[in-house]
Amino acid sequence: MSRRPGTLHLNAFLMGVGHHEAAWRLPESDPFAHTDVGHFQELARIAERGKLDSLFLADSPVLWNNVGRRPSGALEPTVLLTALAGVTEHIGLIATASTTYNEPFNLARRFASVDHVSGGRAGWNIVTTAGADAARNFNLDELPAHRDRYQRAAEFIEVSRKLWDSWADDAALGDKAAGVWGDQERIYPPRHVGRYFKVAGALNVPRPPQGYPLLVQAGSSEDGKELAARYAEAVFTAQQTLAEAQAFYTDLKARTRALGRDPDGIRILPGIVPVLGGTEAEAHALADELDRLIVPEYAKRQLAITLGISPDDLHLDRELPAELPAEEQIEGAKSRRTLVVALARRERLTVRQLIGRLGGGRGHRTFAGTPEQVADAVEDWWQNGAADGFNVMPPVLPSGLAAFVEQVVPILQRRGLFRTEYAGRTLRDNYGLPRPANQFRADALATSVS
């Protein structure tokens, strides 16, 4: 098979002191780092040293679980992104925000502001937020239906794009002599009247450097994939096997093409949890140490929620119950439930084993090995139509990110698979994507980037 042209893309998914739920218990970890801006600034600097395309902060407007289980709470991500913009120059800055619990005017403005402050490096991971607990923080008694959340999300994006386009790129004139600051004719108020939103006026922030923030999506249900195909420029996804990842990749590119979009305009990044060691044995020893530190009771409760059953129906040393609610019955994270069930059935895992696997990567592909082996794993999926790049999810932070940057990135660079310097200035430049044209300009043309 011939070498695939181009290079791959890498995102650093930053989560507290690591993606493994027991990472905070390691001697090296600061159990309070997850709300410490200095910790994240260090991570951002490491990721930028590795020339990664972007970093990513997940989010949900709810206090998860029992605070006994693991470091709880998180700084609001657009605030944290701004603090990271201040200590970096090139790396893209992506954060999650919910379309279910925000207003388009406020959120579009906040991301536009982060794009301005960072010189064009903002990205928005668009989520609809699963879970009734979040709903109950926003005047609701129950989670809105899955289909409803996705319809609202689509309209939310439409409104947001109208807001970002509500200033022509050349609306500001700054003509001191004439006393005319801007050209009101180049302001395009959305006057949007839809099913979920009415938004009349133009945004009160000029069109941002990137036109609008990079649109990222991470839902893998049917509705999620349709949303991604229509709007997303990058997609995060959890895939366990090469075959599954290929199927997802092929399907999503086809959906994108079917909607008249260039399939290269959407970058697909499966997650990988690289557990690195100098030897295979060292890597596995680290994986085992982490799994031993998991407290299974908390994790069992979380698994029960994902499956839509009671924790009492789960027994640590038995397999999952034979009968489980179907994906159609889940109003929360549909695709996560399906992935978890498939993994457990395929490998005939006990609940305890399943918890170990999920504790490492919450359903993402965990790969323990040497830097060479991790680079091979990355290259394999990239080369074989399963990925345009990867969402790197270090089990322990900062050490796991530093190891990836110092040990795996140089291998990928030597193989010609990854950049050795940043080429452009914006997040879209990093992903090789064009700056979007303004939909309201008759003469609008997408300006292509290097």
Place this chain on the structure above:
Amino acid sequence: MSRRPGTLHLNAFLMGVGHHEAAWRLPESDPFAHTDVGHFQELARIAERGKLDSLFLADSPVLWNNVGRRPSGALEPTVLLTALAGVTEHIGLIATASTTYNEPFNLARRFASVDHVSGGRAGWNIVTTAGADAARNFNLDELPAHRDRYQRAAEFIEVSRKLWDSWADDAALGDKAAGVWGDQERIYPPRHVGRYFKVAGALNVPRPPQGYPLLVQAGSSEDGKELAARYAEAVFTAQQTLAEAQAFYTDLKARTRALGRDPDGIRILPGIVPVLGGTEAEAHALADELDRLIVPEYAKRQLAITLGISPDDLHLDRELPAELPAEEQIEGAKSRRTLVVALARRERLTVRQLIGRLGGGRGHRTFAGTPEQVADAVEDWWQNGAADGFNVMPPVLPSGLAAFVEQVVPILQRRGLFRTEYAGRTLRDNYGLPRPANQFRADALATSVS
């Protein structure tokens, strides 16, 4: 009269390239600085060099006026505050956010996050947002009634305080050996069910360094003053004369006392627009140059909105119409309307003259003079029961702030009226206010600060 004990407080109100609406037309001004993070970082550094208590960013979720008139749009203030936190160490960071167009969970979290990121320097200027244009950006056809907005504001603050108190200060344990990160018993979910909001769960951010951000208020209507008396720790206000400022000060302190609060727990800061010159003549020349640069048509339209009449009813070279809608009929900014009318009637100003006065400070006290004279003006109000400090509103930025810091602050310091070094670490420390106790802790005691 004996010297008033203590010292005064100074806030730098940062607005684009200055509070004078024509400031952007001066040769020294960058007409695009108002959305440039570097400009605000420079201003923050200047204010901190002057040992000012805090800086402040106003806001409204709407694109005001015609963009022809003056630099339009603004970076979202919690994002901008975060960027300013990164380049400063002591100065307090206050921003406006609307209780009418936000959700308590999201906003309480964002301010808590800014407080964490800045090490305890966040303040929230609580506004209810006047104007139908803003309403139309948030699914509404008309501005909600003034009374209704203030009732929602009060409940919004109650919910926010429950959210900030939803973690005990010692809820996080970080006990690695036991595998117990936090104590769930020290998490207090609000379970709030009110007229405007239902918010069930705890905030997903630990209690911030200050307990909660400094609560600031700036509405001067009856409802506004009641809200301030109940909740505010600092109050911004526009007052034109010593007598008016004294009446406002006395009234608000009395209301605060009547509610069982310590009247020293609320700092009252009238605005002052200091137009500085080496001589009085130089100061007046700058004021005149600025007023000459105003384009009156735009300003007339704005004045008509404030007064609730049509622009056609205003004639540049005549006084205001004898008959005007009463304050009761104004659903927007009631107190602003009353102040403007009083100023025009008292000094028998033509519309053109009134526009000149408002163009400088939008109803705030404008004072043109030498540094010595400005220091006298400040001391006079502070000494005579009209102010606990001032909201400094330079007509031109950065030069007007630099002039105040370099020329006026040293005089105030020499007179023993202003600090020469920061004493504490938080915004409340700067204002000499205590860290609030957690309402849900039986053993809670306000910890007093230096």
